[in-house]
Amino acid sequence: AQSVSQHNHHVILSEAASLELGCNYSYGGTVNLFWYVQYPGQHLQLLLKYFSGDPLVKGIKGFEAEFIKSKFSFNLRKPSVQWSDTAEYFCAVRVRSNFGNEKLTFGTGTRLTIIP
Amino acid sequence: EAGVTQFPSHSVIEKGQTVTLRCDPISGHDNLYWYRRVMGKEIKFLLHFVKESKQDESGMPNNRFLAERTGGTYSTLKVQPAELEDSGVYFCASSRGGNEQFFGPGTRLTVL
Numbered sequence: 092a093q094s095v096s097q098h099n100h101h102v103i104l105s106e107a108a109s110l111e112l113g114c115n116y117s118y119g120g121t122v123n124l125f126w127y128v129q130y131p132g133q134h135l136q137l138l139l140k141y142f143s144g145d146p147l148v149k150g151i152k153g154f155e156a157e158f159i160k161s162k163f164s165f166n167l168r169k170p171s172v173q174w175s176d177t178a179e180y181f182c183a184v185r186v187r188s189n190f191g192n193e194k195l196t197f198g199t200g201t202r203l204t205i206i207p
Numbered sequence: 208e209a210g211v212t213q214f215p216s217h218s219v220i221e222k223g224q225t226v227t228l229r230c231d232p233i234s235g236h237d238n239l240y241w242y243r244r245v246m247g248k249e250i251k252f253l254l255h256f257v258k259e260s261k262q263d264e265s266g267m268p269n270n271r272f273l274a275e276r277t278g279g280t281y282s283t284l285k286v287q288p289a290e291l292e293d294s295g296v297y298f299c300a301s302s303r304g305g306n307e308q309f310f311g312p313g314t315r316l317t318v319l
Binding site: 095127133134135136137140181183193194195196197198199200 | 210211238240242247248249250251252255262263265266298300302305307308310311312313
């Protein structure tokens with residue numbers, strides 16, 4: 092079965108610092124990759140996704156992620172964080188199959204705190 | 208367009224009682240998913256409906272959990288009888304085909 096690892100449990104940064112959150116998955120076949128974010132008191136919402144093509148994907152609010160197949164990684168980056176980026180971030184994998192498997196497998200989440 | 212809604216937002220029950228959670232997906236979304244996050248752990252898949260049919264229920268923890276989606280619209284997840292380890296946040300999500308899953312706000316279940 093596939094699994095997702097997010098190595099950073101809690102990250103604290105000052106405003107304007109650069110961000111990189113790690114995500115590694117274990118599955119040898121074709122996958123779709125996602126980053127979701129949950130702002131305080133809000134729903135989980137999609138930040139960005141990778142299905143195929145250019146491994147560098149851009150999402151909302153200046154976030155981007157790079158899919159490196161050889162490393163089974165999909166790290167999330169942002170060059171300059173803002174206080175409003177304080178949230179919990181989840182990496183997720185969906186295994187592509189012929190059997191209609193649409194379930195997402197999530198990592199444990201990374202709590203990001205931005206200090207003004 | 209209204210998002211995914213869940214009711215109640217919070218439920219506190221005693222061990223052995225029954226609780227029913229409800230999810231209303233986005234209109235027109237045939238796919239409906241239930242997930243659960245136990246405190247401090249990852250969000251885990253419970254099951255997936257396509258219209259009224261269970262496509263995948265491999266994540267259901269045991270037979271104390273019963274999910275239904277009569278008529279292919281809203282879904283309910285019943286826990287009977289509830290145990291302490293069932294506490295957590297239950298998320299519902301919906302999608303159109305294999306596209307993005309839109310999540311609801313979750314129901315926080317506390318079993319005392």
